[in-house]
Amino acid sequence: MASLCCNKLGKGSLGQVILVKQKTTGVKYAMKAIRKPLAIDDDMRDQIIDKRHLLLRLNHPFIASLQFSFQSKANLFFVFDYLEGGTLKSLIQKEGKLSEERAKFILAELILGLEYLHQNDVVCADLTSQNILFDSNKNIKLTDFSSTRLLFKQDESDYITSSIQYMAPESVKDDNPTYCSDWWTLGIIFYEMIFGDLPYSSSELSAVLKQITNDEIVIPSSSCSDEARDLMGKLLQKDPQERLGNVDSSYIMGHSFFKDVNWYKVMKRQTKTDYLSPPSEGSDIYKSTGPSNPETILISEEVKYSQASKFQNLKLTVEGFSYDGDSALACSDCSSSPKKSSLASEN
CATH class of the missing domain: 3.30.200.20 (Phosphorylase Kinase; domain 1)
Known part of the structure; x- marks a missing residue:
């Protein structure tokens, strides 16, 4: 290097x-x-x-x-x-709220990324709109998921205020997070994209924790389609066994909200992204301090x-x-191949 x-x-x-x-x-x-x-x-x-x-x-x-x-x-x-496109959080702050078409495109890529992690025995657990980033082609990239949380989180107070509102009820109750916990977070991020804010408004940690575990999330009926509201509600079921995706991610992908999505093209990044305009380089976490x-x-x-x-x-x-991606320094115990997505082939 x-x-x-x-x-x-x-x-x-x-x-x-x-x-x-x-x-x-x-x-x-x-x-x-x-x-x-x-x-x-x-x-x-x-x-x-x-x-x-x-x-x-x-x-x-x-x-x-x-x-x-x-x-x-x-x-x-x-x-x-x-990733020069900035974060999803920045995009929401810039736009106020996203159209359903924008949100659908981002959700589709996010679902495929989470599906891959789950197939490789990784629970994201601390996903937020802050660690969903855009590359130069306006496709998303997940970063700082749970496998790196101990390495890359900020101080404890920053972690609580920035991440707690995305946590699933079972995680708040100190139960070990599962794949279903990630689907709850997907629902929170969907809500944030459509309505421009998170469903929990309190700045007090104890109040937010209580809301997550006890209060039902109210989804406004006038700001989104019936399909979007139905998907959101099914992802935001407090009981993980009742949550959409608790059996398999294909149940989420098969929801009517995604009826016009070609998942193969999404995986191959062949979907048109002209309507997306992520923040430019220099915004958000990519703003240099000199x-x-x-x-x-x-x-x-x-x-x-x-x-x-x-x-x-x-x-x-x-x-x-130490590891150099341009050389053969990868150790033998890192050479095992990860599982492929269920969309590895068009059929």
Whole structure:
């Protein structure tokens, strides 16, 4: 991997998010840094390695790909696709609310991404409109799902205020999230796209938790079609056993709201997207905070491998972590092929 030139995008309690560009190719990436003290105990180190292996296994058009991972003395670095279209949250804030056609297109891609994760034994659990991003072709990419939540979440207060309103009732009750929990979140995101806001308005954590577990969500009847309202209501069933999709994602895909959707074309990204206009580069999480000190964020091939060698025997070295997507560095236990979507073939 050639040298990277960098620009800080933001900072969280665990480290900073940096926009990096490969000098030889000009390709941009989003780099997330995790402070190594988090990996000092064996259990956390194993979790990080396991999650890094999972990220390498996942390969889907609607999931952001891990391109590189490496480490310095102080940090672990994950380098992902840079998604210049901004977040779904930004699009909703910009537009106020989305048309049903826009929402349908986004939901269709989201369903296929979630279906793939479920087929590979991954429950998203903390999906929000903030971690649904758009690429340059206006297709979505999922990022920061539960397999990376421990690595990439902000401080606890940020996590609560930004994510709690998307949580399923069973998750709020401390039950382990299931695939059905993701379908609840899909319903919340659908509601947010159509009505421009989340169904829970309180800023108090305890009040929101009570609303999620006890209050039925009222879906306005005048702002959406009967099909949209029916789908939303079936996704937002508090009992996961009564929720649409509890048996299989095909029940959601077969709902009348999607009657005009060609799922094969959606998977192949052949659906017309001219009516979508995601936020431009520089908005939302991609808004740069200005150039950082080149000595701290300029990462070259020589530095990367000298660090890997120099610190290999230290306690804070996480062995088996570094990965270069352009080389054959992937370890044997990461080579197992993920399951394919049910839409792998047109038939």
